[in-house]
Amino acid sequence: VGELNNQVTREKRDHDLLVEGKKRYVGELSKQVELLEKHVATYEVWATFEAAEKIYRIVHSLKGSAPIFGFTRLGASAEQLVQLFEWTQAERGQDTVVPALSVETCKSLVSQIRMEHLIGQKEIELDERKEREHQAPLLRKQFRLLFIDDDDVLRSFLVRRLQLDGYQVDDVPDVSSAKKKLHEKVYDLVILDLMMQPESGYVLFDFLQEDPTLKWIPLVVLSGRESVQDKVKCYHLGADQYITKPFHYEELEASIYRLLMRTKHFEEMAFLDPLTGVFNRRYFDHQLQLEIQRSERASSRLSIAFIDIDRFKRINDTYGHHVGDLVLQGLSHVLQKHLRSTDLLARYGGEEFVIAFPDTSAEQAAEILNTILRHIRQAPVVQYEGQYYRITFSAGIAEWDRSQTADEWIQRADSAMYTAKQQGRNQVCAAAGMLFRQEAHESANHQRTATKRVLLADDDTMIRSIIKAKLDHLNLQFLEAADGEQALNILTNEPVDLCILDGIMPIMDGFELLSTIRKSDKWADLKVLMLSGKKQEADVVRGLTLGANEYMSKPFSIVELEMSVKRLLGM
Numbered sequence: 001v002g003e004l005n006n007q008v009t010r011e012k013r014d015h016d017l018l019v020e021g022k023k024r025y026v027g028e029l030s031k032q033v034e035l036l037e038k039h040v041a042t043y044e045v046w047a048t049f050e051a052a053e054k055i056y057r058i059v060h061s062l063k064g065s066a067p068i069f070g071f072t073r074l075g076a077s078a079e080q081l082v083q084l085f086e087w088t089q090a091e092r093g094q095d096t097v098v099p100a101l102s103v104e105t106c107k108s109l110v111s112q113i114r115m116e117h118l119i120g121q122k123e124i125e126l127d128e129r130k131e132r133e134h135q136a137p138l139l140r141k142q143f144r145l146l147f148i149d150d151d152d153v154l155r156s157f158l159v160r161r162l163q164l165d166g167y168q169v170d171d172v173p174d175v176s177s178a179k180k181k182l183h184e185k186v187y188d189l190v191i192l193d194l195m196m197q198p199e200s201g202y203v204l205f206d207f208l209q210e211d212p213t214l215k216w217i218p219l220v221v222l223s224g225r226e227s228v229q230d231k232v233k234c235y236h237l238g239a240d241q242y243i244t245k246p247f248h249y250e251e252l253e254a255s256i257y258r259l260l261m262r263t264k265h266f267e268e269m270a271f272l273d274p275l276t277g278v279f280n281r282r283y284f285d286h287q288l289q290l291e292i293q294r295s296e297r298a299s300s301r302l303s304i305a306f307i308d309i310d311r312f313k314r315i316n317d318t319y320g321h322h323v324g325d326l327v328l329q330g331l332s333h334v335l336q337k338h339l340r341s342t343d344l345l346a347r348y349g350g351e352e353f354v355i356a357f358p359d360t361s362a363e364q365a366a367e368i369l370n371t372i373l374r375h376i377r378q379a380p381v382v383q384y385e386g387q388y389y390r391i392t393f394s395a396g397i398a399e400w401d402r403s404q405t406a407d408e409w410i411q412r413a414d415s416a417m418y419t420a421k422q423q424g425r426n427q428v429c430a431a432a433g434m435l436f437r438q439e440a441h442e443s444a445n446h447q448r449t450a451t452k453r454v455l456l457a458d459d460d461t462m463i464r465s466i467i468k469a470k471l472d473h474l475n476l477q478f479l480e481a482a483d484g485e486q487a488l489n490i491l492t493n494e495p496v497d498l499c500i501l502d503g504i505m506p507i508m509d510g511f512e513l514l515s516t517i518r519k520s521d522k523w524a525d526l527k528v529l530m531l532s533g534k535k536q537e538a539d540v541v542r543g544l545t546l547g548a549n550e551y552m553s554k555p556f557s558i559v560e561l562e563m564s565v566k567r568l569l570g571m
């Protein structure tokens, strides 16, 4: 794998150099082509040696340079012109005054050169676009794919290639394991082989169609059959793309990428609020049902907060609608910053936001909202044209209990918010009869306030003790491992919030451990900070691609480390 990565890096460097050179060359070429056309126009009128020589000088240099950057046809046109001129040059030696050069031939060759130049420009634009997209393993990283094929060799090849491009990929050899996977995890796209044993890929079509949450999952079919009937059948059954084996990896990847981006785009259009970028009410209502089901199953607590900005109309009236919009964006940002990744924030209406807090009691939710409120009383949510804008909000909290419907529940949070308004705004209120019950106090889920646990996986004892000493004041609980295997052992048996992971360690190195961790859902919430002696860009990209939340190289700054640790732990 290391070798493969190295090779990829080397090839990429060569490729980058070529692209860079080509880009400069095409820039230079625009000037040359312009000059060339000017000289040809002059030559057409005056037919002098001076004009002819100017043309000659340019085409001679084009002839030599164009092929270096892959413009062979341009080079060929230039060469033809050079030959015409060399003939006229010879004539000059014999004192011929006017070069015997056909203006028509000259013009047609120059216009060919111009066309080739335009094509070159276009190619570079396309290359750059592709490059930008390709350099985005982090963009691809957000997607999880499921690949179903009974051919072991093909499976391991394709999985490896897709992972190198940044995707998260799971693979299974048959339909029944695919069904299991699809129930366990959320996938963004399925790649399905049609001809499989014991059940054919067709069996999975029905399975996907019958499940409303899977019905629209992007589906790419790989098939050995090229018949039109097969293709038509697949599209009717729900395939989005039909690719025949043997396939070109690039083609497959490009169509996967396109499908994913399109789906993502439409999901964003449907579920995100365009002004603030947080979820909209439609998504919230839908997701809340799932959260309710989840909390019922796990008998965990679930709370919501209803938030309304105080005297927002005044902001609009005094400073204009634009500032009002900025305030909405600023508040969304502050709210999001204070929440966990599992909390669900949505803009519910004009200046109203809702948050669902899984695994959280009303009391804890109120505490979080109070913290945010204290924060925004001091720190302005918007700075615009040198002005600072502060706001406050009123919030109502309600915890889920099964004696009510979801609508009634939201209604209760809303009236608690209304109570907060009536009591003078700028405060958080819990729904009547809910908050601070003694029992709520005792059984409260302690996750939010518990001491954070940090695993230091590094074979260097010095580094471990430095980190422990320097981060002592953060009140963390440290666990230590001197190699990857030990670290994995600890992770398997004990809860850990953050792993500070050395890249190079004995037995199992940090990269390998990281990829193991990220292959399992068990550690979905685990934050990983890679602290590695490897500081090549490729290593950083590799660490991040494998799923590190952050990558720092040694020697590191303690201040920076502390900031990252705090950020990753949401402190």
Ligand code: GH3
Pocket (backbone or CB within 6 Å): 275, 308, 309, 310, 311, 312, 313, 314, 316, 320, 321, 322, 323, 324, 325, 328, 349, 350, 351, 421, 425
């Ligand atoms: P209260 O403290 O009682 O909540 O007073 P308020 O002024 O915040 O409440 P009110 O409901 O009277 O006013 C809400 C204002 O929010 C009215 C509306 O113009 C403004 N608003 C709603 N959506 C947007 C938006 O997208 N952008 C901006 N700039 N203003 C909005």
Ligand code: MG
Pocket (backbone or CB within 6 Å): 308, 309, 310, 311, 312, 313, 351
């Ligand atoms: Mg308001």
Ligand code: MG
Pocket (backbone or CB within 6 Å): 308, 350, 351, 352
């Ligand atoms: Mg309102």
